[in-house]
Amino acid sequence: MAVSRRAGVRVRLTALAVLVVGLGLVVGGAVALTLVGDQLTGNAEAEARRQVDSFASVIADGLPSALPPLVQVVARDGSVLGASSELAHTRLLALWPESGVVTGTSRLPDGEHHAVAGVPASVRDRSVAVYAAVSLEHAEEGVEAATTALAIIVPLLLVAAGGTAWLVVGRALRPVEAIRERVTEITASQLDRRVPEPSADDEVGRLARTMNEMLARLEEVHERQRRFAADAAHELRSPLASLRTRLEVGLAHPSSTDWVRVAGDLHREAVRLGDLTDELIVLALADGVTEPVEWVDLDEVVLNEIDAVRARGVVDVELSPFSAARLRGRAGELSRVVRNLLDNAEHHARHRITVGLWSTERFAELVVADDGPGIPDSDRTKVFERFFRSQRARDRDTGGVGLGLAIVREVTERHGGAVWLADSTDGARFHVRLPLAVEPPA
Structure with a gap:
């Protein structure tokens, strides 16, 4: 499942939740099907062992004229000494049970799979092998039914997981979106506004409180700068007005003006302006x-x-x-x-x-x-x-x-x-x- 990098957090988290749940369901389903198949096959093999043990215990004196269904008796040389009608021309297992039970599966001419169990026995002091088979049709039907159920349940669970993740993530991100919308509305002239704070003491709540603390600091700095600019303008106005007034008076009466005294006054005001400018620069760069x-x-x-x-x-x-x-x-x-x-x-x-x-x-x-x-x-x-x-x-x-x-x-x-x-x-x-x-x- 590929998700664009430009997709929102909600989409990415929902896709991730669906992917993780889907992988879990697929792996879990495969394991469950394997376990079900093994269990049903094991049951069939156990039934085959029960049947073969039961028949092997009654043939010491000779084979009966008619063998039970899906039972076969084989000599050491591989010849079939006796078999039910279904097994007249089929060897169930090629394995010879030397010292115990052998098991396996075999496909009969009718196309069905069977679980087979074989045990050593003797007929009139002759060593033989007795095999019994049990159909695996019920096991295959059980696995098929489980596969069909998973094919229906897994998509439904994925839809439920995706929908739940979409709703949960959307609810978790709703305060973040509210914070974003409020921040877009805040300008330099509206620093007194604050973002909404969720009641929960979680990451989003702490983010909102941190942003409000930041806005409070920005408001304080902005107010200090505004007052600083107003105070600086006020302080600069006085010496500038004094310079302008003395020059205007001197220019209005040039012949009666003591220009040396005017120059001294202007120098004094210029020094005051220089000192003020130096101090303002220090504060501005603070x-x-x-x-x-x-x-x-x-x-x-x-x-x-x-x-x-x-x-x-x-x-x-x-x-x-x-x-x-x-x-x-x-x-x-x-x-x-x-x-x-x-x-x-x-x-x-x-x-x-x-x-x-x-x-x-x-x-x-x-x-x-x-x-x-x-x-x-x-x-x-x-x-x-x-x-x-x-x-x-x-x-x-x-x-x-x-x-x-x-x-x-x-x-x-x-x-x-x-x-x-x-x-x-x-x-x-x-x-x-x-x-x-x-x-x-x-």
Whole structure:
């Protein structure tokens, strides 16, 4: 039975069920017919042995004038000493029973097969062989009847097996088809829809639940991207509007415009746009990380970033406590984590930044603290959100774009760590904890 590769699962499974059941029925039927034939033939041979034993025991003194039907007495030289009328010109068996019973089959002149049994005997001290035959007509009729029954039953069973397989497979695949139809209806604007979940806790039910979990993740990512695009557009609008306004005012009054001051303002806004663009690129590529994972000396990364802060000379940087820490990670991303924390601390500090680094058996912990005004309690849970800036930061001319701490959180979590804002009586105190031996996911 050939089934096209393009045939559906239902067709293929039904064809497979019919093929397996058909092979089983054919093999089982052949075995059954063989057993039936052997049993009926064995019964006929047993009857022939009973008859020949019965006759051989009464001929020691001589043969009767008339032998029972299908009985034959043969001398050692092959001559027939006596036989029933049906066997007058036919030798039943060529085998001579030397020491026991011999059996076989023979076809008589009438065309029928017979089971034959032969035993040694003696007639008036002369060695003879006595044979008796029993017709195999009933055995052949029994095998023929069994063959006819199988020829009728096997097709019916195949039809029943195929129909049952078709219904069972169709019922099992019905939830899959419902899932497929629902998935074809889901678009980027309908990620809140879910596929139907069967009540049974089987493979199809687990598939449906897994797909719904995947759709929930896709919906969350899509919503985050939508908010990200809206927030990015909003943040880009402000410096672009400022650039456009100053240029339009200057062009409207070219003679009275201080172009040097305008150039300074434009440069400041351009720097702000550049910083914002860099942060947006980092966040946009966060889900497509290609930088390899390697061993990173976190203490060296921290010291390099501290040197850059000290070179600017805006605030002092102290190390307390500070020790080596080596872990698996992405050096570029970890450098950005340290840089963003130091930039945030430098932006808010009055005079001093304190950096601490230590490690335990499982974690490395980085602490960056400043002596600035701190973060209001109302903003403590929001500082790691994208584009969030406290009112205090917005009021300052050097306010950031509100993405630095969001990048810190995403990179830290991607490395299997955590970041939080600890309680502090003076300024802000950020903690970053990273696992030492756990390789971050690709």
